[in-house]
Amino acid sequence: MNKAFQKRILQALQAEAMFEIESVQSLWSGYGAIKRYGLADGKVARVIVKEVRLAGQGGHPRGWNTDLSHQRKMRSYQVEQQWYQHFSQDCDDACRVPDCYGVTEQDQVLLLALEDLDAAGFPVRRTSVNDDQLYACLSWLANFHAVFMGRSPQGLWPMGTYWHLQTRPDELAVLDDASLKQAAPLIDKALAETPYLTLLHGDAKLANFCFSKQGDQVAAVDFQYVGGGCGMKDVAYFIGSCLDEEACRQREQELLGFYFQAFKQALAVNQLEMDAEAVESNWRDLFPFAWADFHRFLKGWSPGHWKINGYSESLTRQVVKQLLQG
Numbered sequence: 001m002n003k004a005f006q007k008r009i010l011q012a013l014q015a016e017a018m019f020e021i022e023s024v025q026s027l028w029s030g031y032g033a034i035k036r037y038g039l040a041d042g043k044v045a046r047v048i049v050k051e052v053r054l055a056g057q058g059g060h061p062r063g064w065n066t067d068l069s070h071q072r073k074m075r076s077y078q079v080e081q082q083w084y085q086h087f088s089q090d091c092d093d094a095c096r097v098p099d100c101y102g103v104t105e106q107d108q109v110l111l112l113a114l115e116d117l118d119a120a121g122f123p124v125r126r127t128s129v130n131d132d133q134l135y136a137c138l139s140w141l142a143n144f145h146a147v148f149m150g151r152s153p154q155g156l157w158p159m160g161t162y163w164h165l166q167t168r169p170d171e172l173a174v175l176d177d178a179s180l181k182q183a184a185p186l187i188d189k190a191l192a193e194t195p196y197l198t199l200l201h202g203d204a205k206l207a208n209f210c211f212s213k214q215g216d217q218v219a220a221v222d223f224q225y226v227g228g229g230c231g232m233k234d235v236a237y238f239i240g241s242c243l244d245e246e247a248c249r250q251r252e253q254e255l256l257g258f259y260f261q262a263f264k265q266a267l268a269v270n271q272l273e274m275d276a277e278a279v280e281s282n283w284r285d286l287f288p289f290a291w292a293d294f295h296r297f298l299k300g301w302s303p304g305h306w307k308i309n310g311y312s313e314s315l316t317r318q319v320v321k322q323l324l325q326g
Helices: 003-012 067-086 131-147 169-173 178-192 232-242 245-269 276-301 310-325
Strands: 017-026 032-040 046-053 100-106 109-115 198-200 209-211 218-220 227-229
Touching: 003 017, 003 100, 003 109, 017 046, 067 100, 067 109, 067 169, 131 198, 131 209, 131 218, 131 232, 131 245, 169 276, 178 276, 178 310, 232 245, 232 276, 245 276, 245 310, 276 310
Parallel strands: none
Antiparallel strands: 017 032, 032 046, 046 109, 100 109, 198 227, 209 218
16 A cells, blocks of 8 residues: 555544555456555544556456446546545435545555445445345435435536446447337436436445444445436436346335435435425436336346346336337
8 A cells, every 4th residue: 555645544543553454355347456454543443445556457247348448447436536525525324425534546546545334333235135224225315315416416427327328338339129229318318307416326236235233224335436317317226236026016116105205304304495296206207217227238238137127128118119109
C-alpha cells in the first residue's frame, strides 16, 4: 500500500500502526483486490482497503475483453471515488453505507479506505433470503431513492446501472431478438424521461447487501455504477437477483406495494415536498420497462443466463408490443 495513504489513514483514525489481516476478494476481471487491515490503538479496530490497478486489464470471465469494456470499468472506479467523496455522507441509517476514511490516486492505483461493515454489525452475506431479509433490502432501496430524489448525478454516471444502453453497444449488437433490439432505445427513453429521477445504486444485487446477524438490517456496498435514473431499475434488478421465476410472478405486486410504502415513509421522514402518489403511479407503469431494460442486456451478454425465464420474457414482450405496435 502507498505509504503516504497509509499515514493518512493512521492519522484519520488516530491509530499507531496498520497491518494486513486478509484478502477479502479479488476485483472483477483482475483489476485489484479488497483487503482487511487491522489498526493498533485506533478509533476502529479494522478497516477495508479497496485497491484498484487502473492501468491493468484482466480477463473477462465471459469473454468481453474489449477496450470499451476496459474504459467502462475504469470509469466505474472513478465514479465510486466521487460517490464516497461527495454523496455517501448523505446516507443515513435507513440506507446504510460504509464510512469513507480516505481516497487517493497515484501511479495508476486508486485506493479507497472504507469502514469494515463486518465490525459495524453487518457480518452476514446471503445467497438466498427470507421475507424479513427481502423486505430489509427493499426498504434500503426505498430510503436510498427517497434521500436522493431530484439530486443531480454530477461526477457519477449520468444514467446509473452497469447495463445502461449507451454503455453497452457490443451487447446490443449481438442481441438476436430483433424486436427487442428495435425497442431498446425506446425502453431506455421511457425510463430516462420520467419526471421523477433519483440516484440508483446501479448494481443492487443480493451479493452487494451486508446483513446484521438478525437479518433485519442491511448496509450496501459497491457503488461503481451509481448514477441517475428511475428507481424501478434498482428494484426490478434486485428482485430478479434473489427470487426465481415463479416467485417473481406471484409476488410482484406485493413487493412493489411494500417498496412504495417504505418509499412514502422515507419521503416524509426526509421532509421532501413531492407528490408521492404521482411518483408511485409513474414508477409502477415503468416497472415492466425497467425489467425489460435489464432483460435486453442479459440476452445480449449471456443468452443462456438463468435469469432469462418465462416471467422476464412475458414482461418484455408486453413492453415491446406497447412500444412498437401502440
